[in-house]
Amino acid sequence: MIELTTADLVSITGGRITATADPGATVAGVATDSRECSEGWLFVAKPGEVSDGHHFIDRAFAAGAVLALAEHETLDPDGAVHPAVIVQDAVIAMGQVAAHLVALLRQQGTQVVGITGSAGKTTTKDLLAAILATAGPTVAPIGSYNGEVGVPLTVFGATTDTRYLVIEMGATGIGHITYLTDMVKPDTGVVLCVGTAHAGEFGGVENIARAKGELVEALPVDGTAILNLDDPRVAAMASRTRATVLGFSMDDDGSGAAVSATDIVIGADGCPEFTLTLPGGHSHRIRSGLIGRHHVANLLAAAAAAHALGIDGAVIAGTLQDRGPASRWRMERTERADGVSIINDAYNANPESMRAALRTLAELGLPGADGTARRTWAVIGEMLELGADSIHEHDLIGRLAVRLNIKKLVVVGRGAKAAHNSAVLEGSWGDEAYFVETPDEAEQLLQEQLEPGDIVLFKSSNSSGLRHLGDRVAAHAVPSGPTGTPATGIGGAR
Template sequence: MNSNPTMMPMSLAEIAQAVHGRLVTGETASNGVMATSAFSDSRQVREGSVFVAIAGERVDGHDFVAKVGERGAVAALVDHEVADAGVVQIVVEDTVRALGELARHNLERRRAMDSPFTVIGITGSVGKTTTKDLMASLLSSMGETVAPVGSFNNEIGLPLTALRVNEGTRFLVAEMGANHVGEIANLTSLVPPDIAVVLKVGVAHLGEFGSAERIAQAKSEIVKGLVPGGVTVLNANDGHVAAMSGIAPGEVLWFGLPERQTPDHMVAAENVSCDDLDRPSFDLRDAEGEHAAVKLGICGLHNVMNALAAATVAHRLGMPLDRIAAGLADVRRISPHRMAVSTIAKPEAEFTLIDDSFNANPDSMKAGLDGLIRWHANDGRQPFRIAVLGAMLELGPDERMLHEQVGAYAVQGGVDALIAVGSRDDVALDALAEAMTQGGEQAARARCTVDWAHDIDQADALVSRLATEHAGTVVLLKGSHASGLSALADRWQPLATE
């Protein structure tokens, strides 16, 4: 993996030309100054950096232009000249668009070299970041690999990742997300993939898109954005995804669980099972019928599909099946707040935490709950299972019903306590948490308690009380980022003992 965020070295004049900008201090550009990195966060700027000033909702990067020269920046991309900045400025109409143009130029420079270079693009309603983590881990054993931190998958995060590509980079793993039709098309215009992976068309962002068909249309843009003759990698178990084979410009590879309608020649998982820590095992079979035994190092049955997608790409790029199996077993940590397991030792109680709080939609909620229910389900321990669930966003007019269904699913599945977490400051979030409790109460069993917490402090207190009363407690944290559950996970993390 490439932990050194260095781009292809460029003169300031070259950068100005690539982004169609105007150099405010032209003489500096002719003095041999070279830029070697790019950042939009002024705290990350170092010697040789280009600082990209972006005006956000809360912070305007232009307020920091005057300081970045002191940190070693050689230039700042700005949409208006900042007086007395003390650093060369390249003035453009739109700094976000200029960031994308600079990233595209950086990749064009890399592709122009004689050495091999492959861009893998990943999209889907769920699983993008985990698949990216697994794939990057596998590919890094074959060559220097650049992949985003966390889920940098939008018009800012993706170009910043692409600007970490340099002469030594062999693979770029690019995660591509979208809330609207046309967004992935824009991302592929900046970072066109050689291999496009489509994981799933689910109901995430249904409120923004309006229908599953529109979501499929948006995800299919990654296939249309492939380089000429590029390779398409599709989930054979998802009808919307499988239909994208009709627009593929070249070779199509398949992955999935064997079913009657799936292709014979695909990378598949057979004999899937989970241990009592919800870590999946399966027989990995390639398109030629060769087999290797896999035991994933991360938990979650849903991660079998993510592992298959990563394995398909790695195998296509030349990694033998046995090395793929070993590599998947070696991945024990992925991006934060994704099925991360630890033991939290509070003064009053101790419990096992399954932190999957990064984001949530109905599909991933159910997958997380399934993992909670499987936890030590077969070894006689019978842990006390608490589901701490936050609101799911962008689900459209059916959002209340979908929250009720998740609440009912949790209780019917076998949790011992459901805590739905809302917000004291956001009426809409609090109403969705209320809907989740109502769904849970309607399905309630005698042993199951259902609580509506109005903030993470209340949720924290409820978990502490229940964990004090019940030895062997295991807690799942799951919700959209706005629900604040990742902040609760961060609060508990200093108390983690493993």
């Protein structure tokens, strides 16, 4: 982090200093979790949905913090006021500090990239950061830090030698992305797709498109908007920006995309291979280490943004070659010793990403070169924040699982039960479709019925908790029978 003094923080936020704070003290890092504080750090005591950061100020100072950014004074165990800068809103103050630091970074030539979309942000961010790191020091979010707290925390990770700052931008309402763009002033903006994630909060898909387009509206005239021309709502954002538009496409439909994928082939391991074409007609054959055809769009977006930032095509292709996921629970594949494959894609879910994951699972279950098919299991939980469309969208997912010939469907939790009901109506019955109330019940079912050769997908929204179930099942193994061969389990022969 670029060091700031207590006096700097007072000036930036308009806050007031407590009597015990040293105006000349410098902070070397920022944390909103007291467990993450280190020597010389600033602890932001923000109120949370579950707990209030002010209750953890003592722990932060014990861990090495030298200052708190707080909304009211607090006392240490001896009754003395904690050294702090007191502000009206700690989260807004974080944004003010981040905006100040970005302004300093810009003076030294740091390029800022913003990435948004209803799905694929984290994967695209990871891919782009890997490419840009070949050209200079690059800072990108940890995991999915993409909101009013996560974006400032990403900025705080930048230093005076940072050449590229990659920002992931999420939103659950109109104006949220504008708040973030006002903070970081991106030079390049990437819009991946407009889906139905958070549709309930936004009040409809058109409002989602309006919100995602706030990113390209914020770009400067000498900036670049990277747009997915395969998504009509994203393609329409070209009229909303003064920046140069660089489109990408994985459909050979004459879209005029300057960055495209052709001759797409999905390998037996589910990883796509394709020919990447960049502006100027330069082409490179790439095999990705990511699982699923849908990741081709994320690869193209990262390639397009890197090209816009001046990275050579051969470097882009070389970096993307065989690169797998960098963040957890994104089509994360684990091969158990007993021959069961686990694909954990349960970091988050919306109807678009759920459909993409199910199609990938179906492709992985197809007969291989030896003519042998694999039994496929889809373990799905609730897709949250869909509002009034929730039952309908879960219904569609259950029907799709049957139509894709997924062999076993396990629906976890009342919020997703419509997917089980529709699967039964569509033609799955008996031991093909299961409904369980909890992840623990699902774990027991899988432990009893999984057989060597099975492939299991876990997919749900983050709060549904299936990512942790996927981790536990990945650590299991089918018990051996008396002859040393794997037991078949309750499900019997496949």
